[in-house]
Amino acid sequence: MCRRYYPQENLINRGGKIVRVEQYTQPFASSFYKRYLEDAGSLSSFFHYEWNQTALNTRFQETDFSNHKRSELVNVLTKYMSKFGISTKSAIHLKELENNGIVVIGGQQAGLLSGPLYSIHKAISVITLAKQQRELLGVPVVPVFWIAGEDHDIDEINHVYIERGRKLQKVVYPEPLRIKKMASETTFDTDLINAYLEEIFQSLPETLYTKELFQKVKSLLENNLTYSDFFAALMNDLFREEGLLLIDAAYKPFRKLESDYFQQMVKNSSHLAKLVFENEMVFEREGFGTPIQTKENAANLFYVENGERFLLERKDDKFVHESKGISFSEEEMLNIAKNYPEKLSNNVVTRPIMQEMVFPVLSFIGGPGEIAYWGTLKTAFELFDMKMPVIMPRLSITIVNSKTQNLLEKFSFTVQDVWEGAVENTKLQYINERRNGKVTELIETIQEELAAKYKELETLLEKEDLKLVPLVNKNLGFHEKQLIFIQNAIEDTFLGKLDASIHRYDRLTMELTPNGGLQERTYTPLQLLNEVGVNLIQNLLEIPYEFNGKHYSVLV
Template structure:
């Protein structure tokens, strides 16, 4: 395994600025994201020691269906004794969701280790499973390469719903059907049977989105001290009850802080990360496992879909009796994380960091200080077979990320064409243009004005030339099909559907090719917190 680093590809304007010109956006964050601030964050981190025991109990409850490893038990012991945490999270997607879910966990683990080594203070990695989210279309699918294309395989959704996804059951038979389609396209390797058995067993024995995700990630990371919590679990809701009430009490100030921050960010040319309205309370009301977005009113809160309103005191009273009646969104989730955990560093992707830029003042409204916000490691796994094709064709990863592969493929085909064929078609086109001009001139001399008819007639003939060109092009494409297939394979690997590998594919194909040891290899990469994109060249 070899590793190379590259400037962050396909980065948004904000993320690019955050990575390479942080001073231009530093006012939106409490700390720069580099290691120079690790010690200062420890000095300024405040956390209620009284809640540590209850926090450990809540984590253990979230992980009650798995057997804790020795390193996880050590993590919980350190947390109970005063350790800080690196924290990251993701929705509980099918087959663990996009590959970057793995990269997030790797980053949290690696940063915890690096921070501990540099500061000599214990740090525990935590993965927050976003079980409260309700957008089923974001988690019910995965992608595979099929017939030189990238295909989406999805579990059926009868109708869109506000129901929280985490506890929804995955139809084991339907998932097995999708897996059969996927494995039909995958090459059989020494790891195929083990992976198939693993996934089928998970689907049959741990059928909810949350449990499937937890069991898979536990298998991957149990020996690295990573611990998990599910945000929708009862224990977490009860532990967070005092803070939920504070979010309600200070909602006016909170809403204004976030709204004003987004307006400032947009005025500086970075757009609207969450497009929030001043009325958005950034809280959901939960009824029968469904979430309903609350809006602020002059007297309290309302939800039009439910046709229900609350005064501030009524909602506070309900939270006191039933903390599970309130769920959080992208604004209040980070605040709740900081209340629940002694967060030293939050690990986020490009989109998350953009909306975290809106939260500095919101943290202060809630008497908290925003943690360090570190970019997750961005990684491409490059199989040797694809790298060999790239070398043969003279293609680089930068070519792929920049979208140059289609033009390079056509340039290659053009270079193989018989120049006389191309010249003949051009000559025929030029002859046609000249003859129509000659005819038009003659008709004008005879005072016959039928220019629109001439143009239409000429266009008909032009279309025949175009058809002929396409047919000849297809012949060349077939003649050099091996090269065309190579270009397409590179494109599908590095920029599936025009995006980065880590944003589209699940780990499925890579675990089939390299086995579960791939996770250990990714954790062995000598990462630096430098905002670079890592390409892991697999042997």
């Protein structure tokens, strides 16, 4: 039997229904993330704050939030969100932000159908922490979601995983062109994307919610035919009642707002690159790797041309992308930043800094990878006379449907047992206990005896000087292949007899550790919305989460 583990458990009354919520130690955590969760104080050389209420209080008290271009920012946000519809709650949040409101912010790439579930969990984290801090600090705290529409790695966002024939399959949207444009400028082919969505929905089991969900997704797609717009439309719809504010980093009016900040980054480019390079070397010496893999000659900015991004480096006092033949002097870069800021784009170093310049940030919600690369940026923030915000680990959630919960109870597993491989081990034990070892032994005996007899024949032929050894070996090979064929056929037939039981083990693994990792890193919310309805998001938002670094398991 597997090792037993009893998690912290809460029973929550949600709309008259008792829901079970369990908390576990964060699974699959890197050494750095584990340290950040359990002992953030020991990482003070990399961050300005720990991630607790004391730090949030200090951040609020010592930070001057009056220097931001609030009116301009709200005008840009309003213009951007108008396309998707501004809810009453969002309008209130926009007004608060224009006055003295501060923000909790997080972001993600514009994945198809919201991308992996952790995009949803990140939005829930932003909303939940903003609500909690609004109450505790007594000031308006507004949730903001930053869409990385400037990202051009389309292969990271152009697919979803669905179950087909009891197996998990990656279904990729068939891009008609392979030019690596930014997500905000990569347009779907109408026929292709509609056929793609139909293919995805046809793979889902028919439920009470399937038709309505399909129509909703199709309607959101109608006027939103880029990755970023489709993502924004869906997120706005899912979180409309929470007033989640959205902005695409590549939105051109937003770039105009950032003009002054781009100029600062150009002027400080050399010093910034040196600081980040040195800090990352310290990070590596501490045993945490090089999450950015920066270079001393990095410009930490992209140049944008026809929707494509080209990463710039500094060479001989120029900002260059050699393979593209791009070269600008500092004066030319400053002119671009001042008059054509839409032609510039942040990289992994300058995006966090730009975020702090544009928004009055109380806290940034980050995932494991984000927190690691933010850990290299402390001195970069100080270069611009800023401190990092409080970097709060996002909520990490596994959603367990009733069928999966029934299987867990049937086999006496916890969710953590599945993460730790106990299900796979138990499945193999189940199979081996039912396998007749005599069959394998007999086939092995036949193989050994056959090889021995053929060796006798080979020796005899050589003695008689009959040069037929190659033919003998070839014939032996035929027999060995036939034995392997028989062995495989026996194994397939044997496993077929156990199929129903084996499938239950595989079902647990596929639901809770798809692709060998957390559910939230593979599945979109589509399957769950199809199973339990769009109220799933609201139900998840009603759980009284604690930001304590634990992983939540929620039975829906």
